[in-house]
Amino acid sequence: MSTLLVKNIGVLATAEGSEPLRSAAQHDGIKRRENAAIVINGDTIQGVYENDSAPICDEVIDAEGRLVTAGLVDAHTHLIFGGWRQHEVPLKLRGAGYLEILQAGGGILNTLKATRAASEDELYDRAEKVLSEMLAHGITTVEAKSGYGLDIDNELKQLRVIKRLKEEGGFDVVPTFMAAHAVPPEFAGDPDGYIEFICTQILPKVADDELCEFVDVFCETGVFDVEQSRKMLQFAQIYGFKTKIHADEIDAIGGSVLAGEMGATSAEHLIAINKEGIDSMARGGTIACLLPGTSLYLGKDFAPARSMIEAGVPVAICTDFNPGSCPSCNLQFCMNLGYLKYRMTPEEVLSAVTINAACAVGMGKSIGTVEAGKQADIVIWDAPDIDYLVYRFGSNLASKVIRKGKIVE
Numbered sequence: 179m180s181t182l183l184v185k186n187i188g189v190l191a192t193a194e195g196s197e198p199l200r201s202a203a204q205h206d207g208i209k210r211r212e213n214a215a216i217v218i219n220g221d222t223i224q225g226v227y228e229n230d231s232a233p234i235c236d237e238v239i240d241a242e243g244r245l246v247t248a249g250l251v252d253a254h255t256h257l258i259f260g261g262w263r264q265h266e267v268p269l270k271l272r273g274a275g276y277l278e279i280l281q282a283g284g285g286i287l288n289t290l291k292a293t294r295a296a297s298e299d300e301l302y303d304r305a306e307k308v309l310s311e312m313l314a315h316g317i318t319t320v321e322a323k324s325g326y327g328l329d330i331d332n333e334l335k336q337l338r339v340i341k342r343l344k345e346e347g348g349f350d351v352v353p354t355f356m357a358a359h360a361v362p363p364e365f366a367g368d369p370d371g372y373i374e375f376i377c378t379q380i381l382p383k384v385a386d387d388e389l390c391e392f393v394d395v396f397c398e399t400g401v402f403d404v405e406q407s408r409k410m411l412q413f414a415q416i417y418g419f420k421t422k423i424h425a426d427e428i429d430a431i432g433g434s435v436l437a438g439e440m441g442a443t444s445a446e447h448l449i450a451i452n453k454e455g456i457d458s459m460a461r462g463g464t465i466a467c468l469l470p471g472t473s474l475y476l477g478k479d480f481a482p483a484r485s486m487i488e489a490g491v492p493v494a495i496c497t498d499f500n501p502g503s504c505p506s507c508n509l510q511f512c513m514n515l516g517y518l519k520y521r522m523t524p525e526e527v528l529s530a531v532t533i534n535a536a537c538a539v540g541m542g543k544s545i546g547t548v549e550a551g552k553q554a555d556i557v558i559w560d561a562p563d564i565d566y567l568v569y570r571f572g573s574n575l576a577s578k579v580i581r582k583g584k585i586v587e
């Protein structure tokens with residue numbers, strides 16, 4: 179196995195362990211080590227050393243005194259879709275709401291048409307391009323949801339694309355089945371019938387083909403209510419899948435409470451969350467996947483991240499990359515928003531996009547920190563420290579990205 183030395187690291191900023199960081203630990207759990215060096219053996223971190231006492235390796239990268247962190251993890255994207263939705267922006271600017279556009283057959287239903295019309299190869303090529311862009315920005319693991327097919331063939335098509343991105347493309351993509359993203363035209367006015375259809379007709383096929391790790395549901399006014407969401411996730415759990423819930427994005431109808439009750443791995447958005455929801459998530463150990471790019475793009479409030487951290491909910495920050503409410507896959511920009519709009523500290527922001535996001539995709543044991551034994555996903559930043567990383571915005575500050583021990587060219 180060939181070895182790679184990353185030497186002359188100015189500051190190595192990383193958490194330790196495999197569990198999500200919550201409360202004060204979301205900040206204090208990030209340790210800074212100066213003058214460090216990392217030795218990588220194959221695709222695994224062999225150890226972290228004092229710069230002067232690192233062993234000799236086959237290959238050497240000089241970090242030239244810069245900041246090094248674990249590779250970033252984007253724990254929430256709607257990566258696989260056809261078309262874009264730029265024509266909806268003028269509607270939004272004239273005051274049309276997200277749910278209003280959806281109810282008029284636009285929004286997700288617009289993307290549904292374009293996704294159904296796209297071939298598997300087209301969807302693959304588009305997603306591969308986005309993943310390459312993300313990798314160049316230091317994002318080494320990405321969660322990706324289905325949810326624009328909304329029938330058997332097209333949901334399976336989206337999930338097969340994710341599988342191929344992993345197997346052929348070599349990307350670290352974590353698949354989430356989200357047929358419960360909207361009610362398709364075939365079930366218009368019958369969300370109960372559609373949930374029943376997903377649970378009895380689509381989910382068993384997804385399970386047979388081992389096409390997902392998580393199941394997600396959009397629990398929102400006018401989409402799926404709490405009881406429909408509960409049924410979706412109960413079926414998911416029966417099949418042995420981990421769960422996520424899009425909750426309290428627009429209205430707090432009980433999605434975050436349900437997330438905590440069901441022990442969901444994560445709940446997403448949480449812009450409108452209330453104390454009951456926060457307390458339930460803290461009790462259930464559910465991670466909050468916050469999506470500040472979406473708040474910005476929809477002109478909404480920013481989720482109450484500080485209240486969640488204070489209540490002991492581990493916070494992750496993700497892009498929500500999708501063609502409607504966040505057409506950007508730039509997680510670095512979301513980190514800037516986490517600092518400025520959520521008022522999280524640079525350390526809290528770093529744990530939110532590394533260890534907590536890794537746990538939100540069920541990979542806390544293998545990624546999310548720079549430690550011996552973990553997968554060698556590492557970013558050398560064009561930055562002296564993390565306060566600089568969250569302060570500069572709009573530029574790609576990833577100087578060199580190493581994924582599974584290989585330098586990304």
Ligand code: IZC
Nearest residue numbers: 256285286500501502503
């Ligand atoms: O395509 O609008 N919120 N789902 C729930 C989305 C945003 C994605 C979309």
Ligand code: ZN
Nearest residue numbers: 256424446498
């Ligand atoms: Zn989403």
